[in-house]
Amino acid sequence: xxxxxxxxxxxxxxxxxxxxxxxxxxxxxxxxxxxxxxxxxxxxxxxxxxxxxxxxxxxxxxxx
Amino acid sequence: xxxxxxxxxxxxxxxxxxxxxxxxxxxxxxxxxxxxxxxxxxxxxxxxxxxxxxxxxxxxxxxxxxxxxxxxxxxxxxxxxxxxxxxxxxxxxxxxxxxxxxxxxxxxxxxxxxxxxxxxxxxxxxxxxxxxxxxxxxxxxxxxxxxxxxxxxxxxxxxxxxxxxxxxxxxxxxxxxxxxxxxxxxxxxxxxxxxxxxxxxxxxxxxxxxxxxxxxxxxxxxxxxxxxxxxxxxxxxxxxxxxxxxxxxxxxxxxxxxxxxxxxxxxxxxxxxxxxxxxxxxxxxxxxxxxxxxxxxxxxxxxxxxxxxxxxxxxxxxxxxxxxxxxxxxx
Numbered sequence: 001x002x003x004x005x006x007x008x009x010x011x012x013x014x015x016x017x018x019x020x021x022x023x024x025x026x027x028x029x030x031x032x033x034x035x036x037x038x039x040x041x042x043x044x045x046x047x048x049x050x051x052x053x054x055x056x057x058x059x060x061x062x063x064x
Numbered sequence: 065x066x067x068x069x070x071x072x073x074x075x076x077x078x079x080x081x082x083x084x085x086x087x088x089x090x091x092x093x094x095x096x097x098x099x100x101x102x103x104x105x106x107x108x109x110x111x112x113x114x115x116x117x118x119x120x121x122x123x124x125x126x127x128x129x130x131x132x133x134x135x136x137x138x139x140x141x142x143x144x145x146x147x148x149x150x151x152x153x154x155x156x157x158x159x160x161x162x163x164x165x166x167x168x169x170x171x172x173x174x175x176x177x178x179x180x181x182x183x184x185x186x187x188x189x190x191x192x193x194x195x196x197x198x199x200x201x202x203x204x205x206x207x208x209x210x211x212x213x214x215x216x217x218x219x220x221x222x223x224x225x226x227x228x229x230x231x232x233x234x235x236x237x238x239x240x241x242x243x244x245x246x247x248x249x250x251x252x253x254x255x256x257x258x259x260x261x262x263x264x265x266x267x268x269x270x271x272x273x274x275x276x277x278x279x280x281x282x283x284x285x286x287x288x289x290x291x292x293x294x295x296x297x298x299x300x301x302x303x304x305x306x307x308x309x310x311x312x313x314x315x316x317x318x319x320x321x322x323x324x325x326x327x328x329x330x331x332x333x334x335x336x337x338x339x340x341x342x343x344x345x346x347x348x349x350x351x352x353x354x355x356x357x358x359x360x361x362x363x364x365x366x367x368x369x370x371x372x373x374x375x376x377x378x379x380x381x382x383x384x385x386x387x388x389x390x391x392x393x394x395x
Contacts, residue, residue, distance in 0.1 A: 049364035
């Protein structure tokens with residue numbers, strides 16, 4: 001996956017700098033991201049017993 | 065010792081009989097300062113009637129999201145604005161997940177699909193998946209594919225499915241608040257067909273969904289009446305976008321009382337810690353539950369959320385001197 005500074009929150013998909021995402025950060029310790037942090041698209045997420053993958057159609061696959 | 069704990073000791077621990085609905089309500093109303101005594105009794109019941117072994121299971125979502133049903137706790141319903149997208153797992157990934165699960169020492173691997181019930185495509189995928197797993201991994205395969213017809217029950221048994229999961233989810237009196245697209249009776253019917261087929265029945269539910277203490281006791285009593293081999297106990301993890309997304313996380317003392325009550329309702333069942341335990345009870349909750357009536361765990365991640373690190377759970381079992389139930393003993 002292409003890296004870069006996150007523009008969006010991976011948990012809620014809203015702009016990263018527009019509000020406080022502390023609660024989202026706590027959630028992201030217990031679940032995979034659902035939104036691409038570069039474009040806010042909903043990702044295809046597959047959770048497995050010991051990991052996860054999250055795929056953005058534009059920015060590729062993120063792996064745990 | 066209070067009256068209900070004395071009666072439970074005689075009835076459940078000594079005689080091996082589960083508590084009644086009224087008695088379970090009393091258990092769930094015990095004050096916080098009696099929780100340690102309650103958990104100790106539930107632990108004693110588990111050790112006497114089930115033994116020290118712990119059954120370990122891994123689960124995998126074969127088909128995620130896009131479910132037509134409206135179970136209000138579930139992020140996989142297509143009726144809500146949940147961020148979970150529809151995804152299918154392919155067979156090589158399924159086999160890899162089974163291998164990872166078996167490597168933890170687990171004896172059970174459960175294939176789950178978010179559907180009302182399986183169609184031909186899903187049954188075909190499950191058939192191929194089970195064949196591939198059986199060729200590669202020494203592990204019992206369980207399935208959770210929603211409501212079944214008798215033909216599908218027979219087909220799954222023929223495929224070698226060891227255990228079938230279909231939860232009641234909630235007490236009969238609370239069910240219409242949780243699900244409106246199918247009935248409690250439809251769920252019960254599938255459970256009965258599975259049990260009568262010779263497959264092991266895995267049937268549990270969720271607590272912390274806004275139900276009353278009485279309805280929690282009712283769920284335990286209804287599960288005891290159904291008599292499943294295994295009861296997975298889930299605690300609501302409020303999911304964004306679902307109707308229950310804004311409910312508070314269940315009180316940890318209530319969660320511990322519930323674990324003990326379920327054990328006292330069903331002294332011989334496999335009582336499994338399932339989803340939500342990390343959020344509701346934190347790291348210490350795993351230990352408290354295993355010393356309070358639980359004798360099975362899901363290791364690693366859940367279907368759409370992450371669980372405790374499998375290695376941490378396995379290390380805890382070693383520390384507590386609770387051996388993992390071996391595959392041969394589950395057959």
